[in-house]
Amino acid sequence: MNRRAKSLVLCVMGCLLSACAGTLPEPRLSAYVPIPAIQPGLLSTTPAPLDVALVIINDAAGKDSVPPLSDEELRPVPELFRVRMERELPVKVVKETLVRANSDRAENLSWKQIANEQGVGTLLIAVLSHVEKRSQDSLLLDGSHEGGGAMGTVLGSVTSDFALVELALLDTKADRVLARAEGRGWATLEEIDSGLSSNVYPAIRKAGRTQRYFPPREDRDKRAALRWIAGEDALSQAVAHLKENWGR
Numbered sequence: 625m626n627r628r629a630k631s632l633v634l635c636v637m638g639c640l641l642s643a644c645a646g647t648l649p650e651p652r653l654s655a656y657v658p659i660p661a662i663q664p665g666l667l668s669t670t671p672a673p674l675d676v677a678l679v680i681i682n683d684a685a686g687k688d689s690v691p692p693l694s695d696e697e698l699r700p701v702p703e704l705f706r707v708r709m710e711r712e713l714p715v716k717v718v719k720e721t722l723v724r725a726n727s728d729r730a731e732n733l734s735w736k737q738i739a740n741e742q743g744v745g746t747l748l749i750a751v752l753s754h755v756e757k758r759s760q761d762s763l764l765l766d767g768s769h770e771g772g773g774a775m776g777t778v779l780g781s782v783t784s785d786f787a788l789v790e791l792a793l794l795d796t797k798a799d800r801v802l803a804r805a806e807g808r809g810w811a812t813l814e815e816i817d818s819g820l821s822s823n824v825y826p827a828i829r830k831a832g833r834t835q836r837y838f839p840p841r842e843d844r845d846k847r848a849a850l851r852w853i854a855g856e857d858a859l860s861q862a863v864a865h866l867k868e869n870w871g872r
Contacts, residue, residue, distance in 0.1 A: 649753035651806065652683045653790035656725070656733060657749055659801060667793075667802050667870060672714035676793070677742035680705055681723045683753045690754045690785075690851075692724045697848045705750055705859065712863045713870065718744055739796040746802070750862075751790040754851055758783045763814055767824030767836065780816040780825065783847070787854035789862040805865035809857025813839070813850045828853055 653659065667674075680701060684692040693701070702720035710717055719742045723733065739747055763780040787809045793802040815826045826846055827836040830853060839849035 648755040648757075648786040649683075649689060649788045650686045651788070651790060652686050652753050653749075653751050653792055653804070653806070655683075655685070656681060656751065657735075657792050657794060657801065659792070659804065662801055662803065670802075673710075673716040674714060674746060675718050675744050676715050676746045676748040677739060677744050678702070678706060678709065678717045678720045679723060679738060679747055679749045680720065681725050681749065681751045683725045683751050685725055686753055686755070688755045690756050693851065694848075697851065698722055701752070701855075704856065708859055708863050709748065712867050715748060717748070718742060735794055736796045736799075745795065745797045747794045747796060749792045749794055750859075751788075752855060752858075753788045753790075754855070755786045756783055756847075756850075757786070761814075763816060763825065765822075765824075767814075767822075767827055778816050778820065778822075780814060783813040783815070783850065784810060785813070785847075785850045785854040786810045787851070787858040789855065789858040791862050791866050793866070803866060803869050805862050805869055807858045807861025807863070807865060809854045809859075809861060811850055811854040811857065813846060815846075830857060 682692050682698065682701075683689065702722060706717045706720055709715055721738065721742075735747055735749075739745055759782055761780060761782045762777045763782075765776050765778050788806065789809075790804070790806045792804045794800075795802050810831045812829050813826060814829070816822055824836075826839060826841065828839055828846075828850055829836055837849070837853065839846045
């Protein structure tokens with residue numbers, strides 16, 4: 625494949641991935657928190673910072689969802705979410721709780737009970753979802769996406785992880801949602817076929833960027849790194865959007 629054709633293929637792939645990133649994963653927040661119309665100004669008289677308990681739901685019940693994150697993969701998630709939210713939002717996270725969800729049923733989650741156990745009246749609920757798509761592709765031997773390819777190509781695969789983070793600020797005493805937002809992110813893992821050695825693969829790229837990250841070579845660790853990068857992008861967008869909506 626010549627340089628121009630390769631660039632065209634990469635451009636088309638980028639457009640297709642961007643389209644998928646806008647629809648996958650499907651929203652899951654309403655499965656856990658009924659979303660009424662949010663009245664403007666509900667947060668305007670709330671003291672800042674607002675004490676909240678952070679509840680992170682790793683959802684795996686949506687269409688084409690990947691299996692839940694392992695205990696090891698989930699271990700750094702609460703701190704990442706807490707630090708990002710306390711840095712960008714007028715909140716003080718008093719406690720973080722992790723929940724795995726493998727079905728559409730949420731009747732076992734009592735928001736009032738969780739809030740009472742943490743000694744707060746407000747919960748900041750975060751639903752984290754992932755969908756992965758894998759396809760065969762011809763990869764440039766030098767790992768470049770910038771019109772190179774003088775070294776030729778090699779058969780490999782591209783795994784795209786689409787992440788969605790949905791946020792809801794829930795007043796459990798009044799049983800109403802004060803604010804909500806969502807953010808989407810995606811990243812790709814490029815791998816050459818097994819049996820071949822390379823010092824530029826496997827590689828992970830963030831959405832729309834040429835910068836590469838080189839994950840561990842173990843299969844489980846590669847995919848954990850892919851999810852982490854895509855999920856962190858989604859979290860950044862969700863927090864930024866919630867900050868925009870705060871108090872409106």
